[in-house]
Amino acid sequence: MPRGPYTGAEVKLWAAKSTALSCENLVLALRAHGYDSCMMEGFDEVRVRKLLKLDDAAFPITVVGAGERAAGGVFWPQLRFERELFVREL
Numbered sequence: 001m002p003r004g005p006y007t008g009a010e011v012k013l014w015a016a017k018s019t020a021l022s023c024e025n026l027v028l029a030l031r032a033h034g035y036d037s038c039m040m041e042g043f044d045e046v047r048v049r050k051l052l053k054l055d056d057a058a059f060p061i062t063v064v065g066a067g068e069r070a071a072g073g074v075f076w077p078q079l080r081f082e083r084e085l086f087v088r089e090l
């Protein structure tokens with residue numbers, strides 16, 4: 001039984017969720033191939049639209065910076081939580 005999306009807002013939400021998940025796959029694939037990335041949900045949408053010449057129909061979700069890791073490229077110690085806090089193997 002299909003239960004949507006029906007309205008424009010529902011379709012937009014569906015597209016946003018799918019695109020965000022795709023971006024996560026992209027950054028995981030980048031790492032698997034030896035590259036680093038920085039996913040950014042917070043960005044200057046006006047500038048991104050201008051830079052990429054996006055029309056009003058476009059709906060930018062995320063900016064992903066990616067490239068080769070620079071030696072000494074990390075500004076400060078990275079914060080890492082214990083894996084066990086997030087992964088439970090049953």
Ligand SMILES: Cc1cc2nc3c(=O)[nH]c(=O)nc-3n(C[C@H](O)[C@H](O)[C@H](O)COP(=O)(O)O)c2cc1C
Pocket residue numbers: 037038039040041042043078079
């Ligand atoms: C969905 C998502 C959105 C993010 N948005 C931003 C953002 O808008 N600006 C930002 O500085 N970092 C953002 N981050 C965090 C960075 O992509 C990155 O994960 C963080 O700087 C930690 O980097 P590290 O894992 O190399 O320590 C976001 C991360 C995720 C997963």
